[in-house]
Amino acid sequence: MQIDLIKGHGSGNDFLLIDEISNDYLFTEEDRANLAKVLCNRGNELGADGILFIMKSDRADGRMRVFNADGSEASMCGNGLRLVARYICELKGLNKAVIETMKANLKVMKQEDIFPQVHTYQVEISPVMFELKALPLNLPKPTLFNEKIKELSDELRFTALAVPNPHLIAIGETEMFQNNLQKELSEKVNGPNDLFPDGVNVSFVKPLEKGSIYVRTFERGVGFTNACGTAMSASSLVTCLTELNNYEKVINVYNNGGKVQCVVHKLDDTYSIDLIGNATYLYRASIQLALNEKTFSVTSRTELLEQRTYEKLQSAAQEVIKQTL
Numbered sequence: 170m171q172i173d174l175i176k177g178h179g180s181g182n183d184f185l186l187i188d189e190i191s192n193d194y195l196f197t198e199e200d201r202a203n204l205a206k207v208l209c210n211r212g213n214e215l216g217a218d219g220i221l222f223i224m225k226s227d228r229a230d231g232r233m234r235v236f237n238a239d240g241s242e243a244s245m246c247g248n249g250l251r252l253v254a255r256y257i258c259e260l261k262g263l264n265k266a267v268i269e270t271m272k273a274n275l276k277v278m279k280q281e282d283i284f285p286q287v288h289t290y291q292v293e294i295s296p297v298m299f300e301l302k303a304l305p306l307n308l309p310k311p312t313l314f315n316e317k318i319k320e321l322s323d324e325l326r327f328t329a330l331a332v333p334n335p336h337l338i339a340i341g342e343t344e345m346f347q348n349n350l351q352k353e354l355s356e357k358v359n360g361p362n363d364l365f366p367d368g369v370n371v372s373f374v375k376p377l378e379k380g381s382i383y384v385r386t387f388e389r390g391v392g393f394t395n396a397c398g399t400a401m402s403a404s405s406l407v408t409c410l411t412e413l414n415n416y417e418k419v420i421n422v423y424n425n426g427g428k429v430q431c432v433v434h435k436l437d438d439t440y441s442i443d444l445i446g447n448a449t450y451l452y453r454a455s456i457q458l459a460l461n462e463k464t465f466s467v468t469s470r471t472e473l474l475e476q477r478t479y480e481k482l483q484s485a486a487q488e489v490i491k492q493t494l
């Protein structure tokens with residue numbers, strides 16, 4: 170079977186985009202999970218953090234399904250949604266669109282370039298839920314806001330929220346990035362465990378000057394990634410709740426793959442976040458796939474050269490991170 174795909178990234182969080190609107194691939198659920206495991210494997214020629222399946226929707230301009238590299242399906246993906254936003258907008262000649270995701274129909278729009286010649290999209294991150302059952306997180310309380318979890322750390326304080334995929338956020342200083350703690354506790358809560366039966370994305374956040382933060386995320390189903398869009402959005406919200414940042418103001422979020430911007434909205438007790446950042450295509454490729462044998466070969470590959478301009482944004486972001494971490 171031949172499959173055409175695009176490899177792209179949002180803040181270095183890289184994905185394979187497979188268009189099921191223009192192609193009749195007829196994947197089964199098992200095929201999608203196996204495709205993610207086979208194609209995302211970094212030992213192969215493609216390799217990625219996940220696959221974005223772009224599908225028709227009867228209630229929106231298109232539909233996104235996201236599969237992590239381990240074959241698990243996630244309810245949402247912020248960096249991936251920017252890529253899907255670009256794909257749908259370009260396919261349909263739109264500047265704004267609505268994309269159906271597992272739990273919500275989300276508004277997306279083309280934005281002014283965040284850096285010269287870097288394709289930029291804004292996506293809505295919503296709904297936001299603090300009830301522990303939304304993650305789920307098994308603790309004998311309804312919510313967890315800036316509190317210790319004794320099974321994970323004696324010192325760190327965590328906030329748990331679903332946007333709607335699950336996130337655990339700890340805010341701290343440089344020292345928290347200088348040991349193995351994030352890896353160890355993330356592996357614990359993403360292996361068989363009683364606290365987070367479905368796993369969780371774990372982010373460590375360092376406030377920089379007001380209006381700027383640095384976020385590093387260990388993603389459920391993947392491991393450390395360069396960036397996680399929903400995690401950066403959730404982290405921005407937590408910094409507003411803790412009064413480190415302000416609602417309705419741009420927050421610059423630095424990450425190991427570059428920089429995005431978040432704007433947190435609060436209406437009574439309802440929150441949503443605008444996530445604004447790059448949607449960069451790396452190459453188009455065709456593969457010949459033998460899914461039963463879990464093998465494939467790349468039959469053509471066309472580089473798209475957008476990465477050259479993206480690298481300038483990335484170098485500027487890395488300079489900021491170097492000075493502050």
Ligand SMILES: N[C@@H](CCC[C@H](N)C(=O)O)C(=O)O
Pocket residue numbers: 182235237242243244245246247248249334335370388389390391394396397398399400
């Ligand atoms: N990288 C994504 C999130 C992908 C899903 C996540 N690993 C999960 O399982 O919830 C993002 O940019 O939000």
